[in-house]
Amino acid sequence: MAGTTPRSPLAPDHFPELPVIGGVRFAAAEAGVKYKNRLDVMLAVLDPGSAVAGVFTTSATRSANVLDCQAKLGGDSDAGAAILVNSGNSNAFTGRAGEGSVAAICDAVAAETGLPVERVFTASTGVIGERLPHDRITAKVAELAASLSEDQAQVAAQAIMTTDTFPKGASAEVACPGGPVKIAGFAKGSGMIAPDMATMLVYIFTDAKIAQADLQAVLSTLNARTFNCITVDSDTSTSDSLMLGATGASGVTVTPETTAFVDALEAVMTDLAHQVVRDGEGATKFVTVNVTGAASDADARTHAMSIANSPLVKTAIAGEDPNWGRIVMAVGKSGAAADRDLLSIRFGDVLVAEKGWVAETYREEDGAAQMTQPEITISVDIGLGAGAATVWTCDLTHGYITINADYRS
Amino acid sequence: MAGTTPRSPLAPDHFPELPVIGGVRFAAAEAGVKYKNRLDVMLAVLDPGSAVAGVFTTSATRSANVLDCQAKLGGDSDAGAAILVNSGNSNAFTGRAGEGSVAAICDAVAAETGLPVERVFTASTGVIGERLPHDRITAKVAELAASLSEDQAQVAAQAIMTTDTFPKGASAEVACPGGPVKIAGFAKGSGMIAPDMATMLVYIFTDAKIAQADLQAVLSTLNARTFNCITVDSDTSTSDSLMLGATGASGVTVTPETTAFVDALEAVMTDLAHQVVRDGEGATKFVTVNVTGAASDADARTHAMSIANSPLVKTAIAGEDPNWGRIVMAVGKSGAAADRDLLSIRFGDVLVAEKGWVAETYREEDGAAQMTQPEITISVDIGLGAGAATVWTCDLTHGYITINADYRS
Numbered sequence: 001m002a003g004t005t006p007r008s009p010l011a012p013d014h015f016p017e018l019p020v021i022g023g024v025r026f027a028a029a030e031a032g033v034k035y036k037n038r039l040d041v042m043l044a045v046l047d048p049g050s051a052v053a054g055v056f057t058t059s060a061t062r063s064a065n066v067l068d069c070q071a072k073l074g075g076d077s078d079a080g081a082a083i084l085v086n087s088g089n090s091n092a093f094t095g096r097a098g099e100g101s102v103a104a105i106c107d108a109v110a111a112e113t114g115l116p117v118e119r120v121f122t123a124s125t126g127v128i129g130e131r132l133p134h135d136r137i138t139a140k141v142a143e144l145a146a147s148l149s150e151d152q153a154q155v156a157a158q159a160i161m162t163t164d165t166f167p168k169g170a171s172a173e174v175a176c177p178g179g180p181v182k183i184a185g186f187a188k189g190s191g192m193i194a195p196d197m198a199t200m201l202v203y204i205f206t207d208a209k210i211a212q213a214d215l216q217a218v219l220s221t222l223n224a225r226t227f228n229c230i231t232v233d234s235d236t237s238t239s240d241s242l243m244l245g246a247t248g249a250s251g252v253t254v255t256p257e258t259t260a261f262v263d264a265l266e267a268v269m270t271d272l273a274h275q276v277v278r279d280g281e282g283a284t285k286f287v288t289v290n291v292t293g294a295a296s297d298a299d300a301r302t303h304a305m306s307i308a309n310s311p312l313v314k315t316a317i318a319g320e321d322p323n324w325g326r327i328v329m330a331v332g333k334s335g336a337a338a339d340r341d342l343l344s345i346r347f348g349d350v351l352v353a354e355k356g357w358v359a360e361t362y363r364e365e366d367g368a369a370q371m372t373q374p375e376i377t378i379s380v381d382i383g384l385g386a387g388a389a390t391v392w393t394c395d396l397t398h399g400y401i402t403i404n405a406d407y408r409s
Numbered sequence: 410m411a412g413t414t415p416r417s418p419l420a421p422d423h424f425p426e427l428p429v430i431g432g433v434r435f436a437a438a439e440a441g442v443k444y445k446n447r448l449d450v451m452l453a454v455l456d457p458g459s460a461v462a463g464v465f466t467t468s469a470t471r472s473a474n475v476l477d478c479q480a481k482l483g484g485d486s487d488a489g490a491a492i493l494v495n496s497g498n499s500n501a502f503t504g505r506a507g508e509g510s511v512a513a514i515c516d517a518v519a520a521e522t523g524l525p526v527e528r529v530f531t532a533s534t535g536v537i538g539e540r541l542p543h544d545r546i547t548a549k550v551a552e553l554a555a556s557l558s559e560d561q562a563q564v565a566a567q568a569i570m571t572t573d574t575f576p577k578g579a580s581a582e583v584a585c586p587g588g589p590v591k592i593a594g595f596a597k598g599s600g601m602i603a604p605d606m607a608t609m610l611v612y613i614f615t616d617a618k619i620a621q622a623d624l625q626a627v628l629s630t631l632n633a634r635t636f637n638c639i640t641v642d643s644d645t646s647t648s649d650s651l652m653l654g655a656t657g658a659s660g661v662t663v664t665p666e667t668t669a670f671v672d673a674l675e676a677v678m679t680d681l682a683h684q685v686v687r688d689g690e691g692a693t694k695f696v697t698v699n700v701t702g703a704a705s706d707a708d709a710r711t712h713a714m715s716i717a718n719s720p721l722v723k724t725a726i727a728g729e730d731p732n733w734g735r736i737v738m739a740v741g742k743s744g745a746a747a748d749r750d751l752l753s754i755r756f757g758d759v760l761v762a763e764k765g766w767v768a769e770t771y772r773e774e775d776g777a778a779q780m781t782q783p784e785i786t787i788s789v790d791i792g793l794g795a796g797a798a799t800v801w802t803c804d805l806t807h808g809y810i811t812i813n814a815d816y817r818s
Contacts, residue, residue: 061741061749093737093749095766128734129767311720311805312813319814325537328502332470340470340502357504358538396720398810404721405728405806 010278010286010374010394011166018153018171018184021205023047023247025148028159029140033133034088034126039159041086041137043144044203045113046245048080052121053216054243055223063091064098065122066241068106072118074212081119082109083243084137084144085160085201087188091124091132101134108138112145123201123241125188126162157186160201163403164188164279170271174264178252181208183265185244187272189279202227202242202272208261209248218256218265219244226269229301229391230277277392282399285317287392290379294387299336301389306334307378314396317376322367324352331380342383347371419687419695419783419803420575427562427580427593430614432456432656434557437568438549442542443497443535448568450495450546452553453612454522455654457489461530462625463652464632472500473507474531475650477515481527483621490528491518492652493546493553494569494610496597500533500541510543517547521554532610532650534597535571562614566595569610572812573597573688579680583673587661590617592674594653596681598688611636611651611681617670618657627665627674628653635678638710638800639686686801691808694726696801699788703796708745710798715743716787723805726785731776733761740789751792756780 024046031041046052054073056066084105091098106120113120124132157167171184185204210218219242227242244265254261278286289308294300307313310330316323324345331338341356347370351359370376433455440450455461463482465475493514500507515529522529533541566576580593594613619627632651653674663670687695698717703709716722719739725732733754740747750765756779760768779785 059738059741060743060745060747061737061752090734093734093762093766095750095764097766128737129762130734311809315810315813318810321814325499325502325539328470328537329468332468334469336469338469341504343470353502353538355504356502357506396810397814398807400720401724401727401805401807401810404724405730 007165008279009284012275012278015154015157015167016169016171018169019173019182020150021182021184021247022150022207022249023050024205024245025150026152026156027144027147027149028152028155029144031086031136031140033086033136039155040088041084041140041144042156042159043109043141043148044083044156044205044245045148046081046205047247047249048078050081050245050247051210051212051215052081052243052245053212053219054121054241055220056241061093063124064094064102065091065124068099068102069121069123069241072121074216079116079119081121081245082113082115083121083123083203084109084141085123085125086137087160087162088126089124089130089132090126090128093129094131097131101132104134105137108141112141121243125160125201153184153186157188160186160188162188163281166279168272168275168279170268170275172264172268174260176208176252176254176258176260178254179250181206181250181252181254181261183268185268185272187276189276204244204265204268206244206246206265207248207250208246209251209253210246210255214256215244215246218262222262222266222269226266226273229389230273230393274392277394280394281403282397282401283394284374284397284399285395286375287317287394288375288377289391289393290377291382292379292388293381293383293385294389295337295382295385296387297389298387300382300387301391302334302336303331303338303380303382304389304391306330307380308391308393311396314393317371318395318397320368320371322347322352322364322371324367327378327380328353331382337384338382339384344381344383346379348373348377416574417688418693421684421687424563424566424576425578425580427578428582428591429559430591430593430656431559431616431658432459433614433654434559435561435565436553436556436558437561437564438553440495440545440549442495442545448564449497450493450549450553451565451568452518452550452557453492453565453614453654454557455490455614456656456658457487459490459654459656460619460621460624461490461652461654462621462628463530463650464629465650470502472533473503473511474500474533477511478530478532478650481530483625488525488528490530490654491522491524492530492532492612493518493550494532494534495546496569496571497535498533498539498541499535499537502538503540506540510541513543514546517550521550530652534569534610562593562595566597569595569597571597572690575688577681577684577688579677579684581673581677583669585617585661585663585667585669587663588659590615590659590661590663590670592677594677594681596685598685613653613674613677615653615655615674616657616659617655617661617663618659619655619663623665624653624655627671631671631675631678635675635682638798639682639802683801686803689803690812691806691810692803693783693806693808694804695784696726696803697784697786698800698802699786699797700791701788701797702790702792702794703798704746704791704794705796706798707796709791709796710800711743711745712740712747712789712791713798713800715739716789717800717802720805723802726780727804727806729777729780731756731761731773731780733776736787736789737762740791746793747791748793753790753792755788757782757786
């Protein structure tokens with residue numbers, strides 16, 4: 001749990017200074033959901049007129065909170081919105097009681113903020129299958145509502161951490177045709193990280209003015225190439241939620257065609273996604289897997305994910321072993337089209353294998369030197385077509401086993 | 410590598426005494442393919458009139474040996490057959506040179522045994538992507554051919570080991586309507602073990618008399634519910650081969666309808682498949698995953714494999730943590746149909762969860778007691794239909810990381 005594991009060696013130096021986003025206020029508190037003496041609940045409140053978009057896990061066993069958020073999304077935003085998140089307990093697979101917990105929290109937030117209950121979103125993250133002690137959370141809602149402030153994003157980021165070893169934030173200030181717009185967000189996540197869903201918990205805010213349907217379209221598009229392109233361990237959470245709130249406080253209207261805004265948002269999302277990988281449980285290496293030349297983009301993604309999720313590839317990276325044979329294995333097993341004699345493989349800029357065999361120019365010490373770096377790029381060209389994909393992952397180490405062999409106790 | 414890792418705690422007490430199968434002779438030798446002073450080549454020769462069937466990896470990057478075996482299978486069997494296997498080098502992703510190595514070995518075996526080259530099958534297992542020093546193997550073929558003996562199956566089983574910590578054998582003697590028939594086989598494999606292919610290296614022999622097409626049909630059917638139902642690490646080898654030779658020496662004719670024979674063969678295959686899991690790299694627990702009540706058998710298999718391959722489920726088992734929430738997660742992410750409120754989960758005979766939540770009768774100490782056992786059964790009923798599947802796996806431990814973070818060096 002937070003605090004017991006040393007800070008990831010891949011962590012950034014410090015939490016970034018996030019700009020104030022007009023129209024959003026934050027607060028965090030110690031509710032003692034599972035552990036004492038740590039922030040474990042955060043509240044964010046968006047002013048009337050804000051648009052809210054979201055992407056959530058596709059798990060068939062997703063949490064009561066996720067189901068509630070999905071039902072509320074896209075509703076009328078004139079009233080504003082609130083987001084309450086707790087860590088320490090995921091409220092997933094808690095049956096009808098889980099739905100009762102969500103309702104109790106939403107009622108308490110609605111009562112304290114004056115918002116309609118349909119505009120209150122929640123998330124819970126932590127252990128699965130234990131009843132959420134929601135009374136500990138509702139007891140803190142008045143305190144949270146009273147302490148809301150525009151400059152408290154960092155404490156909010158801290159409050160949603162579980163096995164994370166550092167809080168994750170990113171921001172951008174971008175000149176749009178209509179004027180300057182700000183974007184700021186934070187994320188949590190380090191285990192049970194795999195796409196085919198949304199992602200961990202991620203909350204991003206902007207003062208741009210944008211219609212809700214447009215905001216949702218932009219978010220879904222960018223999610224497919226940011227958070228859905230990371231994997232720590234191939235396991236998919238029951239609680240993953242990505243929400244994006246646009247307050248309009250800048251007075252600057254943007255659309256999906258406002259390239260400057262979309263690019264800046266993608267940069268923030270990519271930054272946060274990378275930070276989740278950098279905090280992968282037990283991670284010592286940040287790995288970029290580039291696949292090109294596949295028969296289709298979908299095939300490229302299948303190959304890239306097969307490499308990124310292979311326990312044998314990930315343990316070789318942990319051991320700084322340039323074991324490119326395991327890359328061949330992962331491409332071969334993926335199920336997507338490949339031809340042994342057309343494949344080429346690079347570690348960084350070192351050509352390792354081509355034409356169905358080790359490259360003539362390859363020297364083992366060159367590959368080994370690449371593997372000693374904390375950031376490693378594996379590039380595979382399939383040689384069949386124009387399909388391409390990039391995914392990000394980390395290595396599989398003793399640290400992962402240590403953290404997960406006894407997480408619950 | 411073999412010898413450096415302690416014998417698996419899940420290993421059987423001793424190698425079983427395999428019955429002599431009339432019409433098959435074995436030999437093993439030290440060729441020094443990668444390591445000195447260990448058996449690393451085996452030769453098996455089947456008498457004229459034998460039928461040979463096989464199942465091989467579906468990997469797109471499968472080895473030259475596998476491609477060669479697939480091309481030869483189903484051919485005329487009147488001449489007899491030979492199988493030569495080396496460990497220490499997989500001859501996979503070795504380009505055209507790999508095909509040359511296979512040809513050189515087949516030519517040498519054909520010359521020494523008098524068999525046509527079309528009846529010589531090979532397999533190589535070990536590191537991927539390094540040129541096979543096949544001259545070390547061809548130099549031993551005369552010695553192998555001269556020392557063939559009906560009672561040398563155990564040394565053959567030893568010669569094909571790589572990271573295995575024990576040789577794996579199984580046998581049956583079965584009364585068929587036409588008379589008694591014997592079956593004996595051996596296998597290697599402990600990492601890079603996942604289905605969607607054939608399996609590791611497995612060689613099984615019987616003195617039953619059976620047409621080649623019938624033998625292949627029986628083998629493919631049984632493979633789907635034995636070797637294709639095991640997984641150690643979700644990684645699929647480039648070399649996996651399962652071959653079954655029937656010499657007819659018993660004079661007893663069998664067909665796919667000879668239930669006693671098919672059942673006995675399935676028992677031998679299941680036994681060998683289980684031994685591969687018991688020797689899973691770093692394994693300390695043998696885990697049976699039963700899924701029932703799925704919408705289809707295919708859905709049941711998808712759920713079962715999602716559970717068996719989940720790093721978080723496997724590390725929880727390693728930590729003896731009855732963390733059933735991770736079972737829920739794995740069912741949820743699998744992509745097959747599930748409904749939170751219809752699921753039930755058992756550890757052994759302990760009902761853990763039902764109706765979308767922890768079972769009323771469940772006590773944590775009962776679940777914890779199940780997890781301390783070396784053999785654990787996880788049963789999940791999906792509650793939707795009649796689909797069922799069983800798969801076998803092991804836990805994910807520090808031992809797996811240690812073995813694989815520096816396998817090549």
